[in-house]
Amino acid sequence: MNISHLVISRSDNGDLTYQGESGALNESFADIFGTAIEFYTNLSPNWTVGEDVFTPSPGYMRSMSAPKSGSAMYGLQQPDTYKGTYWASTTSPVDDGGVHINSGVGNHWFYLLSVGGSGTNDINNQYNVTGISIQKAEKIAYRTLNMLTPNAQYIDAYNASRIAAADLYGANSNELKQVGEAWWAVGIGDRSAAVSENEFNNNISVYPNPTIDKIFTINVGLSEATTFEIYNILGKKIRNSVSLEEGQNTINVSEVQAGIYLLKFNVNGKSFSKKLIIK
Numbered sequence: 001m002n003i004s005h006l007v008i009s010r011s012d013n014g015d016l017t018y019q020g021e022s023g024a025l026n027e028s029f030a031d032i033f034g035t036a037i038e039f040y041t042n043l044s045p046n047w048t049v050g051e052d053v054f055t056p057s058p059g060y061m062r063s064m065s066a067p068k069s070g071s072a073m074y075g076l077q078q079p080d081t082y083k084g085t086y087w088a089s090t091t092s093p094v095d096d097g098g099v100h101i102n103s104g105v106g107n108h109w110f111y112l113l114s115v116g117g118s119g120t121n122d123i124n125n126q127y128n129v130t131g132i133s134i135q136k137a138e139k140i141a142y143r144t145l146n147m148l149t150p151n152a153q154y155i156d157a158y159n160a161s162r163i164a165a166a167d168l169y170g171a172n173s174n175e176l177k178q179v180g181e182a183w184w185a186v187g188i189g190d191r192s193a194a195v196s197e198n199e200f201n202n203n204i205s206v207y208p209n210p211t212i213d214k215i216f217t218i219n220v221g222l223s224e225a226t227t228f229e230i231y232n233i234l235g236k237k238i239r240n241s242v243s244l245e246e247g248q249n250t251i252n253v254s255e256v257q258a259g260i261y262l263l264k265f266n267v268n269g270k271s272f273s274k275k276l277i278i279k
Helices: 002-009 020-041 103-115 134-145 153-167 174-185 197-201
Strands: 116-120 126-130 204-212 215-220 226-232 237-246 247-252 259-267 271-276
Touching: 002 020, 020 103, 020 134, 020 153, 103 116, 103 126, 103 134, 103 153, 103 174, 126 174, 134 153, 134 174, 153 174, 153 259, 153 271, 197 204
Parallel strands: 204 271
Antiparallel strands: 116 126, 204 215, 215 247, 226 237, 226 259, 259 271
16 A cells, blocks of 8 residues: 555645545545555455455455445444545544545445445435446546645545546546446435536537637537636646636637647536647
């Protein structure tokens, strides 16, 4: 896991602060990448953490498939649902605000995204996740990490992972759908938060794409508040949220290098991502 923590500390926006939710994300990503390495080497891979060094019952530090079953740190079980059973206070001095304990939420999201699962969580969300494979899930997780700022919360990971999945596999892909379903399973996000491709295309258009002279137009056919952000292909935000007016909006990206980027639109809590080529 030390290697995984090194990867996290060298992410695009800096290390995730080791306190509260950002610290829980730090621990979760370390478990995610450590487990991904274990499955890559195929040396007795499994969904528990620390089983080779942690001898007290139940014989491991954490379980990604069943967080509530593990002893975690300080002899406490982990939550599998955001702010559900066993969720630790993020302001408590114990475990730096639950960094090891609350990592169970992110761990369980990754497990479900990889292999799938169905059931009802602690806040009565009924879910049915179809696994997309650990290989695809780890790519989404890595790109998600590189979008997060040091004080990121779970909702930021939710938003970033959807951008990552849309960029990697398409805005109308099954992979993006399962990312959202897996977060719903652990109590974060809204199944209806994604805008369908047809809904987007009927209300927002981007042209020319590729751009001409690093200028393009976003035409908005909505009266609702609409914003957009720009991310590079590695998932790093290069332009913060910009409000759009109804009608035509001319966007100048003269300071941005030529390449492939991702526009993330937000409309009343719903979002959609679209690829943009800047020449």
